[in-house]
Amino acid sequence: MKSQPRPTLHDVAAQAGVSIATVSRVLNGGARIRPETAQRVQEVVRALGFRPNRMGRDLRRGQSRAVGVLLPTLANPVFADSVSGIQEAAREAGWTVLITSSDYDPAQERAAMEGLLAERVAGLIVTVADAERSPTLDALDEAGQPYVLFHNESPFPERASVAVDNEAAGADAARALIAQGHRRLAMVAGRFLASDRSRRRHRGFMQAVAEAGLPAPALIEADFNAEEAAALGDVFTASGRPTGLFCSNDLLALRTIAGLRALGLAVPGDVSVIGMDGINVGQLISPSLASIVQPAREMGRRAFLHLLARLAEASPPAQIRLSHRYRPGQSLAAATPRSDHAMLRRTMLTLTGALAASTAISRRAFAQETAICYNCPPEWADWAGQLKAFQQKTGIFVPADDKNSGQAMAAALAERAHPVADAMYLGGQVGIQAKQDGLTQPYKPAGFDQVPAGQKDPDGYWFAIHSGTLGFFVNKAALGGKPVPQSWADLLKPDYSGMIGYLDPSSAAVGYVGAVAVNLAMGGSYTDFTPAITYFKKLQANQPIVPKQTAYARVLSGEIPILLDYDFDAYRAKYTDKAPVEFVIPREGSVSFPYVMTLLKGAPHLANGKKLLDFTLSDEGQALWAKAYLRPARPVALPPEIEARFLPASDYARARPVDLAALAAAQKGFAARYLAEVS
Incomplete structure (x- = not known):
């Protein structure tokens, strides 16, 4: 005969009407827990007979x-x-x-x-x-x-x-x-x-x-x-x-x-x-x-x-x-x-x-005609699929590269006299920095004119190929029966105390983009971040969780039920990792943040590098980005089964593209204010 199942952390959270993260902090003596909340959690713990294990950590299945x-x-x-x-x-x-x-x-x-x-x-x-x-x-x-x-x-x-x-x-x-x-x-x-x-x-x-x-x-x-x-x-x-x-x-x-x-x-x-x-x-x-x-x-x-x-x-x-x-x-x-x-x-x-x-694997692929692209990791944004399709179409082999934007910039700077790479894939404002450092040369692929202003350098030194939209990445199963929040204002409600997370906006790129999103939604501008500072001050009453690094796993586990994050992470969780996730673009508005391609000055395989940039912005390339849950930079028609995985166009209409130049110029000033007034 099977023994009675032991009560779990999820059981305690559900009965107490709080998040798993709040229960964890109560049991581990975490700070900034309201006394009445802590008392309610402890009463449920005693009533259910919940006991953490011998390692003193909150558990699943004891x-x-x-x-x-x-x-x-x-x-x-x-x-x-x-x-x-x-x-x-x-x-x-x-x-x-x-x-x-x-x-x-x-x-x-x-x-x-x-x-x-x-x-x-x-x-x-x-x-x-x-x-x-x-x-x-x-x-x-x-x-x-x-x-x-x-x-x-x-x-x-x-x-x-x-x-x-x-x-x-x-x-x-x-x-x-x-x-x-x-x-x-x-x-x-x-x-x-x-x-x-x-x-x-x-x-x-x-x-x-x-x-x-x-x-x-x-x-x-x-x-x-x-x-x-x-x-x-x-x-x-x-x-x-x-x-x-x-x-x-x-x-x-x-x-x-x-x-x-x-x-x-x-x-x-x-x-x-x-x-x-x-x-x-x-x-x-x-x-x-x-x-x-x-x-x-x-x-x-x-x-x-x-x-x-x-x-x-x-x-x-x-x-x-x-x-x-x-x-x-x-x-x-x-x-x-x-x-x-x-x-x-x-x-x-x-x-x-x-x-x-x-x-x-076409015969042309074995000719080993190549192009080199820095920061094209195979498991990010499905670069593996993009490069495979490019090779199949052109016969040009592009090896995957696991650098991030900063590492790609460092390598390009070190190799400036004798470039190794032909192209770089970079996060938003890093493309501006690459131009300022004299690393790139202008190039405008077909479709360049369809990329929105602010998402490209007018002369073609960098241009967006896809973007992520900032919103709420929500684990519905971890909300304890509460409704999925639909607005920035909802996050300030006491119902969501201990359930909200955002990456540190003074150090993490997505955290800063989140701050820009709430600031613009609340009537601020790139030169006035007072609305965002005021909002984050109010949000502290709900005891937010503020990680320094990506928190994808913590959302899937239920530790952070609501995270300010990009849509492509939420869609990956929902459709790839099969988690009970919903993505919300808040009613007051949000922003989309682009990722850009650049052609390096002195590219050793210049013609092949240009072909790679052509492909990333082509109809085929843009559809492949969409399969990886990134919004295409151009208004291309997507297959219905792909389009159905995104929120309706009416929801995305609430997200404005960021002005990369203005965003980059304002970052240091905002970080200083946040650290002085909120953190």
């Missing part, structure tokens, strides 16, 4: 603010990257992370999982050997223990997961080899018994090869012991040996390249090799490793955020699929001509039409 992570290995860098994403999101939300591994042994999974549960973790993020037939997952389901799979894909919708499409990734690896003229292929795969990811990648690889009308590839399942090295030799010393090889992960690919060299075979001269994962070390070796890249860090971050939403009972289980992309490398080159060249030529002629329609 457990600690810690999550457990179960991995197949700690040796593969792709899992280290994933853990980095989990830890980054956990730190932001104030959680800790415990990690263990199964050493690719299904028999050890259950024991490793039990070890984590013994530490009273609130939930688990796990990668198992086989998500379709897993005693470990069955045990977690039976116990009602919250978890999210990552890297694994599950056929069961009740099992939450974050992963790439491994079959499609395997198929793209095959197409990359085929597009370079390889017709005898093979795959080195991790043991299928230990990795369903390996099995799925093999399935996709085989399907793409079959669709191309080529012979079935050889398969080597590898543990990399002496016997497997011998098996590699058996395949690659036989007549008719493969010329193209796909390895189910990059670590296998690196070891396989070493094994091929031991057999006297050159990569890529005799055998081309492509891996899967996109680990950074693959770019440091010679030859550099071609790979199908999965966004491991983002996968970890998404898995943690979804688990947090599940723990807060704010989201049903979702199966989140992230995009993979091809990364060229020197290990994959054109097939060496052989005696059966005529047959190869016939095969390639047959493949030409099929490949053009079926693969995102």
Whole structure:
């Protein structure tokens, strides 16, 4: 018989009529809590018999603010990257992370999982050997223990997961080899018994090869012991040996390249090799490793955020699929001509039409014509999708770049005499600074005239490609039954005490944009911020939470039910992370804040850099930004299914574009007043 469920922090908050954050502050002795509020919370705590755990932290399900992570290995860098994403999101939300591994042994999974549960973790993020037939997952389901799979894909919708499409990734690896003229292929795969990811990648690889009308590839399942090295030799010393090889992960690919060299075979001269994962070390070796890249860090971050939403009972289980992309490398080159060249030529002629329609990796992409763009991170604003579409359309490869605006500026300044990059993507007013520093040159793509004034430099030194609108990012499940606020005035009501958050406007860009939004809505101007200062003074009565850094995870967890933030964060939470979220543009008005593109002075690939800027402002590029929940800079027609995810145009009519020059000029003065009069 199951024991009576323990009361949760959410139960206390709901019965006391306050937010989860307020309960947390009462239990932890937080400051600025009204005595009557604290007394009401304590009375509910006693009535329900709620007890924080032995770590003294508010819990979900009577457990600690810690999550457990179960991995197949700690040796593969792709899992280290994933853990980095989990830890980054956990730190932001104030959680800790415990990690263990199964050493690719299904028999050890259950024991490793039990070890984590013994530490009273609130939930688990796990990668198992086989998500379709897993005693470990069955045990977690039976116990009602919250978890999210990552890297694994599950056929069961009740099992939450974050992963790439491994079959499609395997198929793209095959197409990359085929597009370079390889017709005898093979795959080195991790043991299928230990990795369903390996099995799925093999399935996709085989399907793409079959669709191309080529012979079935050889398969080597590898543990990399002496016997497997011998098996590699058996395949690659036989007549008719493969010329193209796909390895189910990059670590296998690196070891396989070493094994091929031991057999006297050159990569890529005799055998081309492509891996899967996109680990950074693959770019440091010679030859550099071609790979199908999965966004491991983002996968970890998404898995943690979804688990947090599940723990807060704010989201049903979702199966989140992230995009993979091809990364060229020197290990994959054109097939060496052989005696059966005529047959190869016939095969390639047959493949030409099929490949053009079926693969995102066109032959032009392998020509390695490039452009360099600073601050184009693959998981921000779906730059991965934008760059993939650009490559497919033009054949120009643009490597993803994880700099932020400040780092991009610093690099461009350091490289001023010998520029490396062709373009930069920057937050709003940083584009103005780049022009003032003499880093950029003018360029006006098609559609430039349709970008609103104030969102572009008149001479074309920078121009907006999309924008975010400032409003209320609301977790409806964390409001305790209260209505979703609709106006700036609503936030001043005592009903929302302890529920409101905004980033520090003296240091955080989005916090400052929020201050500009409320100031203009209350009748202020870029030269008079008195209305905003007055508003923030009044808001202090509702005990706002003022983080220094992004608070996305804290909204999903319910800790901050209402956050002043951009619409694209709210839409991502609603449609990607499946959280019970609503976005509101306040009735009194708000602002939209642009992100801009610039063309660098002395760009080494000038023509290609211009083509990239053309694409970002084209109809196709603008539609792709909209899919990432950013408002296009141009008035382009969007597909109905995309348009339906945004608030109605009548709501967006309440948001005026910021004047970037005026915004930048006023920032220091406002920050000084806020620190002196409000903070």
